[in-house]
Amino acid sequence: MRTNAKRQDKTSSPIYGCEARKITKTEEEKWTAFYMCLRKILRIWWPQRISNKTISETSGVAKISEEIRRRRWNWIGHILRKERNNDCMVAMGWQPEGKRKIGRPKTTWRRTAEQERRSAGWTSWANARRTAEDRTAWRLRVAALCASWHGEH
Missing domain, CATH: 1.10.10 (Arc Repressor Mutant, subunit A)
Structure with missing residues (x-):
């Protein structure tokens, strides 16, 4: 029960309005770091070698980037x-018409x-x-x- 409430709190903010947002590698890495928070919620400590995929399946939280x-x-x-x-x-x-700035496009x-x-x-x-x-x-x-x-x- 506690996991469900936490899942709604943690995943709603990065997902809100995500359809119209660009995704950068940095943002995707930060969302992947969410599993560290989920490990604390589920009380999984570092000696327990459990993959993020297993945590995702047991908690019902999908990858945020996915x-x-x-x-x-x-x-x-x-x-x-x-x-x-x-x-x-x-x-x-x-x-758009016109010239763009020098360098890699944003x-x-x-x-x-x-x-x-x-x-x-x-x-x-x-x-x-x-x-x-x-x-x-x-x-x-x-x-x-x-x-x-x-x-x-």
Whole structure:
């Protein structure tokens, strides 16, 4: 019972509004450190060699980064099912004009989504849109993608 209350307190804050947020490696590492807090809650000490995966299964708390990716892709599916002239769809395809600053481009939500789309095997947003039209197939694909990104085939 205590674990359930703590799970809701600890996981709600990083997940709130995560669909529209970019994910950096640093943030992902910080969310992974959440398992240290969970170990204290479950009273697991360092001599007990228990993996984070085992802790996740026993406590019912999924990886926060996996949950964020799953929510982002559910939201992307929602956007892709909208009409083409919808503001969200226009924003997905919008290309800003002008020159950018020197150096590596900043990590943005769109770049993160584009990179994940390419790694998922969709060559374009039109291909992803065709998959998103079938909600059941989309849910299955998103679940498989989130599992494969985290090495849980």
